[in-house]
Structures are given as C-alpha cells and as structure tokens.
Amino acid sequence: MNEIIEKILDHRSIRSFEDKLLSKEQIETIVACAQSAATSSYIQAYTIIGVTDQEKKAKLAELAGNQSYVENNGHLFVFCADLHRHEIAAQMENQDITESIESTEKFMVACIDAALAAQNAALAAESMDLGICYIGGIRNNLAAVNELLNIPTKVIPLFGLVVGYPKNRSEKKPRLPFVNVYHENEYLRDEEVFKSQLGEYNETISAYYEHRTNGKRNDTWTSQMMDMLGKKSRLYMKDFVEGQGLKRK
Template identity: 50%
Template sequence: MNDTIETILNHRSIRKFTDKTLTREQIETIIQAAQQASTSSYMMAYSIIGVTDSDKKKELADITGQAYVQHNGHLLIFCADLHHSTVKATESDYQNMLPNLENSEHFLVASVDAALAAQNAAISAESLGLGICFIGSIRNHLKRVDELLHLPNHVIPLFGMVIGEPAHQPEQKPRFPLHAVYFENGYKEHAQSIEAFDQTLQAYYHDRTTNARLDSWSDQMIRKFSVPKRMDVTDLIQSKGFNKR
C-alpha cells in the first residue's frame, strides 16, 4: 500500500482545529491539486471561494450551526460555475447558449466537476497533515450564502470545506462493506448487507468515546427522509439559471 492510499483510507472528519491558519503556500498547493481533478469536456465548471473575512465566517457559522466553520485554518466554498463559459460571449452567443446553461445535464456536470475538485483538495490537505470537514449545511440558507459571496448568475454555492491543523483525532466512522456499493454487471439488491452494516454501526455508536448512543444507519436515513428539508434550494438553483429545463 502506498502513501496516497493510506491517506485516503485514514480519512475522518475533523471538527476541532488549532488557531493556526494555513500558509499561502499550503492554500495554493491545495487549490492547485483541486484544479488537477478530472473535468467534463474541459469545462472546469466550478469556482472556489476562500473565506478569510471574520464577519463572513461568523455569519456562515451561524447559518450552518457549526462553530468550526468560524474557527479553523481556512474555509473554502465550492461552487458550480457556468459563468466562466459566458464571459466572452456576445448577447447573441449567450441566447444560443442559454438552453444548455439552464438544463439539468450541465447542472450535473458543474456539480460533479466541483465535487471532483473538492475531493482532490481534501486528499491534498490530508497529505499535508491537515484535517478537513465538508460543510453541506451552507444550504440551510443558500440564498444568503449566495448574497454574502456576491455570486453572479450561473454560479451557485454547493458546499463548504473547513481545513486546519487538527485539535483532536476522532474515531473513524465505519463505511458500507464493499458488496453494498460495488456490483458487477448490474444493480443487486443487498438488504442483508445493509442489515449487517446497521449492526456494525450500532456497535460503533455504543463503544465510541464521545457521544455514545443507540442508533443505526437505516434508522438515521428513515428519520432524515421523513422530514422535509431545505425545500427552498430548488428555487434558488433555478433563479441562478441552473436546472430549469
């Protein structure tokens, strides 16, 4: 096993950081690694906002409900970005491009591009001895995040990432067994694998050193999908010129 695979397999979310901020060299290395991710049709349909303003970080922490969004070494916001493609377009060009800019296909392309770049950023940060945590809860109030970052049309914030020097080393959370996510030549039903994983996760929650509880993955998902959540996200996405067709 090489160092890269060991770094990937050792991943865990870090939610407590020292006061040490990332150096400019560290930030640029992480962003350059993100840029080397695969991109559909060379579109590079994403942008990354580094948030250093203390007031903005405080407001983002309030939106997400996560204190570590304010207290970390650096905060990144990953955006789906089709605005890049329109910068040199004439008005006539833009009108011809609009059906593609607004369709579901290119919303998916931009979202996947951003996610691939983010995973490269995460692995590069962890390879430097830093910790990371993805922040999906910026979507608690996506319109305000959009306003706070002054994003133009055809750019939307998708998720954040906090990075920094870890101030704790939490236990690694279990993942599905391989046969629950990898199927050959077609999808396979796998209820037994999920049941086995529920038992694994129950043991993890029971035995971990902090926040022990009785719970399973299936119970979490049933609770999660039984309560409407972030139902305003579709309207914001469409208002910014995405996923309208």
C-alpha cells in the same frame, strides 16, 4: 499499500482545529490540486471562494446551523458550481449558449466538476497532515450565502470545506460493506440480500456508537437514515437553482 492509499483509507471528518491559519503556499497548493481534477470536456465549471474575513466566516457558521468549526479553522473554502464564466466566454465569442447552460445536463456537469475538484483539495490537505470537513449546511439558506459572497447568476454555492490543523482526531466511521456498494455487471436487486447486508452493517454501526459514547448511543445506520430522510429540508432548492438561471431545461 502505498502512502496515497493509506491517506485515503485513513480519512475522517475533523471538527476541532488549532488556532493556526494555513499559509498562502498551502492554500495555493490545495487549489492547484483541486484544479488538477478531471473535468468534463475541459469545461472547468466551478469556482472556489476562500473566506478569510472573520465576520463572514462567523455568519456562514451561523447559516450552516451554528457549526463553530465553520468559523474556527485554518481556512474555509466554498465550492461553487459555476457557469457564469461561460456566459462571459459566450459574449466574447458572440454566441448564444443560453439553452445549453440552462440545461439539467450542464447543471450536473458543474456539480460533478466541483465535487471532483473538492475531493482533490481534501486529499491534498490530508496529505499535508491537515484535517478537513465538508460543510453542506451552507445550503440551509443559499440566498443569504449568495448575498454574503456576492454570487452572480449561473453560480450555486454547493458546500464548504474547512481545513486546518486537527486539535482532536475523531474515530473513523465504518463505511457500508464492499458487497453493498460494489455490484458486478448489473445492479443487485435481491431485496432480501440487501436487507441482510444492511442488517449486518447496522450491527457494526451500533457497536461503533456504543463504543464511542460509552454506551450512551447505539443507533443503527438505517434508523439514522430514516430520521434524516423523514425530515423535510431545503425544499426551496429547485426554485433557487432555477432562479439562478440553471437547470431550467
């Protein structure tokens, strides 16, 4: 097993960081690695906003659900799906591309591009022995995030990525079993097999939480998912995305 695979398999989210900022060189290297990710048709439909202003970080931490590590870290990156620059390119080339960039397909391309870039950034940071944590909580109130970060139309902040020097390294969470996520040739649709596999995974997760919390917690993965998915959250998203001039067709 090589060093890259070892780093990938050793991933865990870090939510406690030392009071030490990333260097300019580290930030530039992480962004360069993000830009080296695959991009659909060379469209590069994303922008990365580095937030260094401490007041803005504090506000983003509040908007993300009062997550202290959004404010206290080595650096905060915000990854955005971005088709705004393509509007500018269209003006430069005297073209009308409105129907194309307002399509669901191009919205998906921009989201995928941003996610691929972010994962490259995460791997680069972890290769430097830094810790990372993705922050989906910034989507709790994207109107406020837009105002705070001066976001134009055709741009959607998707998630944050906090990076820093780990203070405490959490345990790795067991992932779904290989047979549950990898299907060969076609989608496995035998629900009884699915339930059996998920039942085994529930036992693994329950044991993990029981060990991690000294017996204070032993919930299963399926119960967690029902608790999370049973709550209505961010239902404004469709209107917000369309209001930003994306996914209209």
